[in-house]
Amino acid sequence: MGHYIPSTREEQQQMLDSIGAQSVAALFADVPASVLRTEPLDLPAGKSELEVRQAITEMAGENKVYGTILRGAGAYQHYIPSIVTYITAKEEFVTSYTPYQAELSQGILQSIFEYQTMICDLTGMDESNASLYDGATAAAEAVAMCRDRKRTVALVSATTHPDVINTIRTYCYGAGHELRIVPQQNGQTDLAALQEALTDDVCCFYVQQPNFYGQFEDCQALGEVVHQAGAKYIMGCNPIALAIMKTPAACGADVAVGEGQPLGMPLAYGGPYLGFMAASAAMVRKLPGRIVGETVDADGQRAYVLTLQAREQHIRREKASSNVCSNQALCALTAAVYMSTMGPEGLKQAAVQSMSKAHYFARRLAEIPGVQVQFGDQWFHEFVTTLPVSAEAVLHALDAADILGGYPVEQGILWCVTEVVSKAQLDQAAAIIGEVCASCS
Amino acid sequence: MQLIFEKSRPGRGCTILPVCDVPEVQLPEQLKREQPLPLPELSETDISRHYTALAKRAHGVNDGFYPLGSCTMKYNPRIDEEMAALPGFTGVHPLQPAATVQGCQKVLDTAKAYLCEATGMDDITFQPAAGAHGEFTGLLLIKAYHEARGDLHRNKIIIPDAAHGTNPASAVMAGFTVVTIPSNADGCVDLDALRASVGEDTAGLMLTNPNTVGIFDSNILEITDIIHRAGGLNYYDGANFNAIMGVVRPGDMGFDVVHLNLHKTFATPHGGGGPGSGPVACKEILRPYLPGCAVAGDSAPKLQVKGFYGNFLVVLKALTYMMTLGAEGIREACEGAVLNANYMMSGLRDLYPVAYGQRCMHEFVLSLEQLKKETGVSALDVAKSLIDYGMHPPTMYFPLIVHEALMFEPTETESKETLDEAIAVLRALYELAYSDAEQMHQAPHHAQIKRPDEVQAARHPVLRYQR
Ligand SMILES: Cc1ncc(COP(=O)(O)O)c(C=O)c1O
Numbered sequence: 011m012g013h014y015i016p017s018t019r020e021e022q023q024q025m026l027d028s029i030g031a032q033s034v035a036a037l038f039a040d041v042p043a044s045v046l047r048t049e050p051l052d053l054p055a056g057k058s059e060l061e062v063r064q065a066i067t068e069m070a071g072e073n074k075v076y077g078t079i080l081r082g083a084g085a086y087q088h089y090i091p092s093i094v095t096y097i098t099a100k101e102e103f104v105t106s107y108t109p110y111q112a113e114l115s116q117g118i119l120q121s122i123f124e125y126q127t128m129i130c131d132l133t134g135m136d137e138s139n140a141s142l143y144d145g146a147t148a149a150a151e152a153v154a155m156c157r158d159r160k161r162t163v164a165l166v167s168a169t170t171h172p173d174v175i176n177t178i179r180t181y182c183y184g185a186g187h188e189l190r191i192v193p194q195q196n197g198q199t200d201l202a203a204l205q206e207a208l209t210d211d212v213c214c215f216y217v218q219q220p221n222f223y224g225q226f227e228d229c230q231a232l233g234e235v236v237h238q239a240g241a242k243y244i245m246g247c248n249p250i251a252l253a254i255m256k257t258p259a260a261c262g263a264d265v266a267v268g269e270g271q272p273l274g275m276p277l278a279y280g281g282p283y284l285g286f287m288a289a290s291a292a293m294v295r296k297l298p299g300r301i302v303g304e305t306v307d308a309d310g311q312r313a314y315v316l317t318l319q320a321r322e323q324h325i326r327r328e329k330a331s332s333n334v335c336s337n338q339a340l341c342a343l344t345a346a347v348y349m350s351t352m353g354p355e356g357l358k359q360a361a362v363q364s365m366s367k368a369h370y371f372a373r374r375l376a377e378i379p380g381v382q383v384q385f386g387d388q389w390f391h392e393f394v395t396t397l398p399v400s401a402e403a404v405l406h407a408l409d410a411a412d413i414l415g416g417y418p419v420e421q422g423i424l425w426c427v428t429e430v431v432s433k434a435q436l437d438q439a440a441a442i443i444g445e446v447c448a449s450c451s
Numbered sequence: 452m453q454l455i456f457e458k459s460r461p462g463r464g465c466t467i468l469p470v471c472d473v474p475e476v477q478l479p480e481q482l483k484r485e486q487p488l489p490l491p492e493l494s495e496t497d498i499s500r501h502y503t504a505l506a507k508r509a510h511g512v513n514d515g516f517y518p519l520g521s522c523t524m525k526y527n528p529r530i531d532e533e534m535a536a537l538p539g540f541t542g543v544h545p546l547q548p549a550a551t552v553q554g555c556q557k558v559l560d561t562a563k564a565y566l567c568e569a570t571g572m573d574d575i576t577f578q579p580a581a582g583a584h585g586e587f588t589g590l591l592l593i594k595a596y597h598e599a600r601g602d603l604h605r606n607k608i609i610i611p612d613a614a615h616g617t618n619p620a621s622a623v624m625a626g627f628t629v630v631t632i633p634s635n636a637d638g639c640v641d642l643d644a645l646r647a648s649v650g651e652d653t654a655g656l657m658l659t660n661p662n663t664v665g666i667f668d669s670n671i672l673e674i675t676d677i678i679h680r681a682g683g684l685n686y687y688d689g690a691n692f693n694a695i696m697g698v699v700r701p702g703d704m705g706f707d708v709v710h711l712n713l714h715k716t717f718a719t720p721h722g723g724g725g726p727g728s729g730p731v732a733c734k735e736i737l738r739p740y741l742p743g744c745a746v747a748g749d750s751a752p753k754l755q756v757k758g759f760y761g762n763f764l765v766v767l768k769a770l771t772y773m774m775t776l777g778a779e780g781i782r783e784a785c786e787g788a789v790l791n792a793n794y795m796m797s798g799l800r801d802l803y804p805v806a807y808g809q810r811c812m813h814e815f816v817l818s819l820e821q822l823k824k825e826t827g828v829s830a831l832d833v834a835k836s837l838i839d840y841g842m843h844p845p846t847m848y849f850p851l852i853v854h855e856a857l858m859f860e861p862t863e864t865e866s867k868e869t870l871d872e873a874i875a876v877l878r879a880l881y882e883l884a885y886s887d888a889e890q891m892h893q894a895p896h897h898a899q900i901k902r903p904d905e906v907q908a909a910r911h912p913v914l915r916y917q918r
Binding site for chain 1 (some may be wrong): 452454455456463464465467468469470471472473474475476478479481482483484485486487488489490491492493495498499501502503504505506507508509510511512513514517518522524525528530532533534536537538539540541542543544545546547548551552553554555560564565568580581582583584585587591593614616617619620621623624625626629654665667668669671673679695697698699700703704712714718720721722723724725726727742744745752754755756757758759760761762763764765770771773774775777778779780781782783784786787789790791793794797798803810812823834838843844845846849854863864865866867876892893895898899900901902903904905907908911912913914915916
């Protein structure tokens with residue numbers, strides 16, 4: 011038979027006989043004749059594995075994989091240790107379902123428990139869930155956690171990633187609640203504007219750290235203002251930066267979320283990535299999605315189970331804290347293996363090197379006449395520069411040298427440098443940009 | 452087994468990154484992390500052994516029969532994984548210029564062509580990351596559609612009581628009020644109840660067909676017509692699409708929007724709970740509301756449910772699978788799934804009563820109510836006993852309309868021998884229930900752990916390692 015169906019024609023006939031059915035078609039007798047297909051779907055015929063491999067490999071060849079990537083804007087190229095790829099390809103991890111049956115899923119459950127611990131350690135928060143779809147949905151779910159009857163308006167800083175803003179907006183639209191954008195000033199959240207926006211119907215304020223422009227916000231000050239107004243404080247954090255920057259817990263966050271992709275996941279044209287979420291103990295029963303907890307089995311041995319399920323859709327249905335069922339477990343495993351491999355020192359190195367190289371590149375760019383680094387000098391591994399020429403001209407020249415330049419923004423270009431880019435590559439890129447700027451001006 | 456943190460030794464580690472080749476930049480004091488970062492410190496050997504040990508304490512599709520109802524645990528082809536690991540896909544940044552991502556675009560366009568044809572729909576979004584996420588997305592399309600027509604009072608979504616929990620949860624997230632309608636004596640939609648529940652406030656209906664008891668609702672055309680006549684739209688929960696693909700299309704049954712679980716029907720692995728992919732396909736009338744991506748420059752997309760374009764690599768795996776199967780293979784997979792389910796059901800039904808109907812589609816639900824009454828052995832006991840035979844238990848206690856429910860979905864990728872063996876084990880367990888119920892109350896006996904204390908876990912939550 012092929013196509014992953016083991017039964018032979020003969021066996022199929024035996025099965026039909028034992029059921030007492032005339033034919034396979036008889037099993038579909040409940041389908042109204044007017045819609046039952048007699049013709050095959052209008053699709054190509056099936057192919058052999060070799061043909062499919064060739065066709066898909068050809069598609070892969072139509073993409074350009076850049077030798078140097080200086081673009082972030084929500085997706086970051088960090089080094090992925092070999093062991094991460096190897097472990098996360100183990101078929102027991104890859105092919106199992108959500109661990110509903112604890113007795114034969116201790117490996118999955120323990121790996122999630124360890125992941126939850128690492129996310130708590132990274133963020134300083136009390137409790138973590140098992141993962142969400144990505145950073146944007148984690149942000150939107152965090153906002154939903156903070157709403158109550160009286161407080162329904164969500165505030166989001168204008169310095170947030172556009173996809174995150176738009177996803178929060180969409181979830182708010184669903185719930186019938188309002189989203190208001192707090193304006194920015196010089197690449198940072200406008201504190202005075204935030205203060206003004208914090209009316210007593212505001213449930214929460216969301217800020218990204220470092221923000222979309224790479225800038226560090228004064229998250230402690232923002233948090234104080236938010237709490238004074240009786241609202242909840244959500245921080246969306248870059249997980250690599252968390253190795254060296256003040257934790258959301260230390261900034262007073264009630265919920266910390268973020269895009270976990272930098273923790274060992276490839277760029278992969280935008281997914282699958284990982285939404286992480288951790289909260290203060292007071293909010294644990296509002297967490298969306300799966301949570302693994304420790305308990306004992308009937309023999310008193312340590313064991314792990316899915317827990318606090320009274321929050322979830324399969325128990326609470328329309329009263330559930332969220333509709334999340336499948337999440338991103340394998341990506342959470344990836345993050346946990348990545349963090350274990352890097353260790354505390356390695357993760358700090360990834361952060362410090364990314365930041366150091368980005369600042370080095372900024373200094374090189376600033377030497378070019380007409381190129382100015384925008385905003386303040388407190389930023390992580392992304393920064394914005396103005397250009398004396400069009401962004402297009404710069405990006406085009408870099409592309410010719412196999413370099414993916416930064417992401418074009420209103421002010422110029424948003425650059426990103428991570429630890430995988432060498433000084434030599436940065437010097438080369440700076441030289442190319444210098445030439446373009448010189449020749450066009 | 453020890454936690455990874457308990458294996459940590461100060462000073463151990465792996466050498467992953469080179470020495471920094473530019474001057475080091477420090478954060479100013481007020482921005483610096485003050486808390487310690489207690490990640491484990493391990494050698495690569497430690498890490499490798501730890502995760503190998505964890506993997507041995509997991510049960511995947513390749514470890515044995517996995518008839519988890521409603522989850523379509525079919526075999527996950529290796530070629531799909533290999534294609535998704537090609538550097539030509541994994542190394543692509545989501546914001547590269549269009550000319551440099553022609554291959555990714557072709558993947559999405561081809562997958563769209565396959566899935567629109569298979570569902571009978573006109574367009575699709577791959578942004579949703581899972582089935583539930585697709586439900587939310589599809590319901591937002593319905594909401595946006597009514598609003599655009601100035602039809603502002605359609606705030607109710609009708610959902611049968613047999614539906615999956617994500618359906619009502621998604622409807623509420625999309626701002627709707629849920630109207631639950633009872634199932635009739637056949638486990639299908641009660642047409643009178645449906646007629647009585649529709650009105651000018653009906654936004655739509657959410658339905659999976661075959662339904663969650665594994666029966667194809669033969670009134671489907673009438674059902675979708677009732678909703679359309681009332682001015683509502685029909686949402687198809689595609690979790691059960693394996694039962695109909697190639698045989699009948701949601702778009703031909705009166706559905707306007709559908710999500711698919713690529714991680715069920717289209718053979719992409721579940722990863723221990725994701726990543727999945729829940730693309731939403733829709734009819735022309737809903738196309739204007741499909742979500743977009745703000746950072747990719749979609750001009751003010753009204754809706755966006757996730758960053759970028761969805762779980763791309765999962766879509767790629769599904770495409771590899773669909774290209775392999777082709778038109779005939781897709782239909783054969785469906786037929787094989789339905790045949791296997793009926794065969795397994797017919798081998799059990801004299802002992803374990805089937806909840807509804809004579810025939811099933813790709814899955815069936817047994818009710819162990821009688822067995823429990825007579826022996827005290829519950830659906831849970833039978834499920835846990837299966838573990839000792841190297842089998843993953845079926846879905847338990849779902850749908851809620853069946854007491855002591857066990858829901859089996861064998862899928863087409865299991866052989867007759869596997870089904871025969873499972874039937875034999877379940878028949879033996881039936882006998883055991885009468886001879887030694889106590890043994891079954893204690894099951895499993897040879898698993899990684901005995902039954903866990905779930906009450907304690909919820910009452911005194913320990914959600915992370917306590918140092
Ligand atoms: C009938 C049905 N609908 C929806 C879902 C939700 O799918 P997902 O887990 O991908 O969110 C499931 C998953 O089990 C299901 O069985």
